[in-house]
Amino acid sequence: MTHLKEGDKAPDFKGLNQDEKELSLADFKGKKLILYFYPKDNTPGCTAESCNLNENYDALTNLGFEVVGVSPDKIASHQKFIAKHNLAFNLIADTEKEILEAYGAWGMKKLYGREYMGVIRTTFVISEEGVIEKIFKKVKTKDHTNQILSEMNLQ
Template sequence: MTHLKEGDNAPEFTGLNQDEKEIKLSDFKGKKIILYFYPKDNTPGCTAESCNLNENYDDLAKKGFEVIGVSPDKISSHQKFIAKYNLAFNLIADTEKEILNAYGAWGEKKLYGKTYMGVLRTTFVISEDGIIEKIFHKVKTKDHTNQILSEMDLQ
C-alpha cells in the first residue's frame, strides 16, 4: 500500500469519468484539486459527502478548486448518481482500483470483527503544481467542505 504524505508529489492518474471521457491529473495543472475517494455511489455517507461538496461547488470553484470523486463503481453507476443529485463535478470509475491503490485509498478494513478489503475514505488537496497539500483520513461527510476550508485556512 502506498503511504503518501503531505508535501509529496501527487501520483499521476488516468481514468474514465461519467461521460467515458479520459481524465488525467495533469489536465488540471494550474488548478487546485480536491480529490476524494469514497466507497460507493448512493450510500448514506458517500451521498452526504458528495452532496456537501456539490452544494459548495461554486464557492470552491471561486477559490480555485476543481473537485474530482473516485470510487470503484462503474460508469453507469456514476451517471445515475450524478443525475439523481445533479452533481457538478467529475466522478472517475476506478473499477480496476489503480488510482485507489496509487493513493493508498484501497486497503484493509474491519467491520463486526471481519477483515476485508475496501475503499478507505480519504481526501487529498493537491496544489496547482501537483503537490499534496493536505490529506484527510477522518472525513466529516456531512460537513466536508468546511472541514477542508478550515484546515486549509481558506474560510
C-alpha cells in the first residue's frame, strides 16, 4: 500500500470513465481536482457521498474544482449509478484496482472481526500543479463537500 502524504506529487493515473473515455491526471492540469475513492455504486454511504458532491457541484466548479470518483465497479455500473442519481461528474471504473493501489485506497479492512481486502474510502484534493494538498481518510459521506471546503479554509 502506498503511503502518500500532503505535499507529495499525486501519482499519475489512467482509467476509463462511464463513457469509455480515458481520463488521466494530466487532463486536470491547471485545475484543482477532488479525486475520491469509494467502495461500490448504489450502496448507502457511497450514494450519500456522491450525491453530496453532486448537490454542491456548481459551488465546487465555481471554486475551480473538478470532481472525479473512482471505484472498482464496471463501466455499466457507473452508467446506471450516474443515470439514477443524475451525477454531473466522471466516475472511473478501476476494475484492476491500479489507481486504487497507487493512491493507497486498496487495502486490508475489518468488518465484524473479519479481515478482507477492499476499498478504503479516501479523498484527495490535488492542486493545479498535481500536488496533493489534502487527504481525507475519515470521510463524512453525508457532508463531504462542507468537510472539504472547511478543511481547505474555503468557507
